[in-house]
Amino acid sequence: MKTNLINDFLQTPEGIEADKILRSCVHCGFCNATCPTYQLLGDELDGPRGRIYLIKQTLEGKTPSRQTQLHLDRCLTCRNCESTCPSGVNYSQLLNIGRSEINKRVSRSLYQQFLHFSLRKLFLSRFLFSLLLSVGRLFKPLLPSSLQQSIPEKQGKISFQKKPHARKVLLISGCVQPDLKPNIDTAAKIVLDRLNIECIEPPSAGCCGSLSHHLNAEDEAFKIIKTNIDHWYPLVANEQIEAICMTASGCGVAIKEYEQLLKSDGEYAEKAKTISTLYKDPAEIVSAEIKNNKQTSISQLIKDDSSNKNIAFHPPCTLQHGMKLNNLIEPILSDCGFEVKSFKDKHLCCGSAGTYSITQKALSQQLLANKLGHIEKVGTDMIVTANIGCQLHLQSGTDTQVKHWLELLV
Numbered sequence: 036m037k038t039n040l041i042n043d044f045l046q047t048p049e050g051i052e053a054d055k056i057l058r059s060c061v062h063c064g065f066c067n068a069t070c071p072t073y074q075l076l077g078d079e080l081d082g083p084r085g086r087i088y089l090i091k092q093t094l095e096g097k098t099p100s101r102q103t104q105l106h107l108d109r110c111l112t113c114r115n116c117e118s119t120c121p122s123g124v125n126y127s128q129l130l131n132i133g134r135s136e137i138n139k140r141v142s143r144s145l146y147q148q149f150l151h152f153s154l155r156k157l158f159l160s161r162f163l164f165s166l167l168l169s170v171g172r173l174f175k176p177l178l179p180s181s182l183q184q185s186i187p188e189k190q191g192k193i194s195f196q197k198k199p200h201a202r203k204v205l206l207i208s209g210c211v212q213p214d215l216k217p218n219i220d221t222a223a224k225i226v227l228d229r230l231n232i233e234c235i236e237p238p239s240a241g242c243c244g245s246l247s248h249h250l251n252a253e254d255e256a257f258k259i260i261k262t263n264i265d266h267w268y269p270l271v272a273n274e275q276i277e278a279i280c281m282t283a284s285g286c287g288v289a290i291k292e293y294e295q296l297l298k299s300d301g302e303y304a305e306k307a308k309t310i311s312t313l314y315k316d317p318a319e320i321v322s323a324e325i326k327n328n329k330q331t332s333i334s335q336l337i338k339d340d341s342s343n344k345n346i347a348f349h350p351p352c353t354l355q356h357g358m359k360l361n362n363l364i365e366p367i368l369s370d371c372g373f374e375v376k377s378f379k380d381k382h383l384c385c386g387s388a389g390t391y392s393i394t395q396k397a398l399s400q401q402l403l404a405n406k407l408g409h410i411e412k413v414g415t416d417m418i419v420t421a422n423i424g425c426q427l428h429l430q431s432g433t434d435t436q437v438k439h440w441l442e443l444l445v
């Protein structure tokens with residue numbers, strides 16, 4: 036596609052990047068076929084091709100409106116369009132640049148400003164989040180049923196006795212998962228321990244930065260990312276860590292993007308590259324172990340192979356489109372004795388998408404209903420996924436139990 040970006044902007048790293056991405060798009064529209072918001076709304080401007088065009092117009096000097104901002108806000112950042120695009124357009128990177136430029140020029144309503152601010156304060160403070168969760172659990176019976184479903188019961192913690200191993204990974208716990216579902220990280224430690232891999236945890240861990248990034252607080256996001264790098268880099272350098280991993284694929288994909296986000300930062304570019312390169316989803320580690328030593332690894336992996344449940348595995352977008360890790364977890368679960376049922380539109384987003392389920396509730400609920408409808412049609416005992424956001428979102432709409440895949444193995 037031909038471009039004519041504003042000259043001053045074209046001299047910046049973002050301008051050069053945006054121009055390169057825009058020129059790679061041939062405007063064929065194949066991406067619209069797999070875009071969840073285009074499928075729901077049927078408006079070209081709520082599909083990837085239309086959004087690319089809106090960003091192009093803005094970067095070429097056209098004044099964006101609140102409507103332009105809304106079309107971009109409605110994007111789930113699921114990156115399904117990237118999986119479909121035959122020209123390899125880096126849509127998410129262009130969206131980051133476009134959103135940032137449009138948000139500089141279009142003010143948000145007071146309600147939106149308040150909502151974004153509150154979400155950031157709530158999710159970035161472990162203390163505040165824990166407190167609110169405890170209060171929510173206490174008064175759960177008095178809350179409306181839709182809200183009750185969103186508050187998970189307190190998990191009875193599973194125990195794990197750490198053992199030293201020569202092979203080590205850095206396991207990052209994240210911001211809200213330790214309070215909501217502490218057993219997921221413990222399950223990761225148990226499973227990796229069975230594979231003779233030790234999990235090292237950094238002394239302080241919080242948000243990966245994606246929350247602030249997606250709520251348009253870019254300075255805050257960069258500050259969080261740099262603080263994380265400051266904490267993790269010395270451990271990586273000193274402890275002979277072979278990989279960095281997280282059990283939430285939504286946070287994992289954010290760490291994978293550190294390299295791209297900081298590539299123009301003289302002080303952090305190299306460190307960010309090291310961190311992103313080292314990042315691996317737990318499924319990559321487990322899958323590689325099975326491949327290398329199939330019989331031993333599977334018997335090591337699962338405590339009790341008598342399980343024979345029908346399960347449906349929902350692959351989070353961050354795993355299948357963001358990190359391009361497809362069909363890794365299903366074979367592991369099959370090998371461990373689970374019957375993994377396939378269902379329609381597995382490639383589509385469930386509507387969770389970080390804070391999207393709060394900021395774009397109607398669209399999010401529609402996607403949730405579609406996803407659960409397809410899963411319920413095949414009849415399963417349990418729904419399984421790989422990201423805490425998807426897990427809680429799916430659970431909010433069904434009585435069928437939703438679990439993280441690693442929890443199934445312990």
Ligand code: SF4
Pocket residue numbers: 059060061062063064065066067083084119120121122123124126
């Ligand atoms: S992003 Fe890819 S699929 Fe979509 S219009 Fe551009 S080239 Fe075609």
Ligand code: SF4
Pocket residue numbers: 069070071072073081082083086109110111112113114115116117126
């Ligand atoms: S990221 Fe997802 S919602 Fe956004 S344009 Fe691409 S396919 Fe559509």
